[in-house]
Amino acid sequence: MARQRTPMLCRHRGCNAIHRNSHGYCDAHQQEKAGWMRKPKGSSTERGYGSAWRRLREQILRRDLYLCQVCKREGRLTEATEVDHITNKSEGGTDEPKNLQAICTCCHKSKTAMEAARGRHGSR
Known part of the structure; x- marks a missing residue:
């Protein structure tokens, strides 16, 4: 028999609705928060990274040379363990070899974070 979750108040500011959802929001506010929740991106092949x-x-x-x-x-x-697009x-x-480089995980994370920030705030 499945155990019932303890009733909790909705996490939405000012809402006193009680729920048992694992995400912390009542049914009404869960729909509002759905926009920021990550959506599955699909498999690597579906994202263009197949064989x-x-x-x-x-x-x-x-x-x-790795x-x-x-x-x-x-x-x-x-040691490089990843391949990165020089111009994302x-x-x-593009996926042309001249636009690709071997890169270590640390540098890749740093470069990706800078690109993401540039995308959020516009080119500066």
Whole structure:
């Protein structure tokens, strides 16, 4: 027998409705909050990263000798585990090898965060 959740107040400011939902909102406010909740992005193949991308990724890692190109420009030798679009696809970049580089996870996260901020706040 499934255990009932403890009744709680809705997390929406000023709402005193009681609910048993795991997300913390009553049914009325859950619909309002649905816009910010992450939606599933689909599989890697559905997002354009299928077998052709995996082959290209391996080609780029080999070309760049499995070294992070960002760290290399700064005089450090760091193992690259990822492949990055130099000009990201949302800004017109392509999957052409000249637009791809081997990159370490740390540099990739940092670069992606800067691109996301630029996208949120406009190019500066």
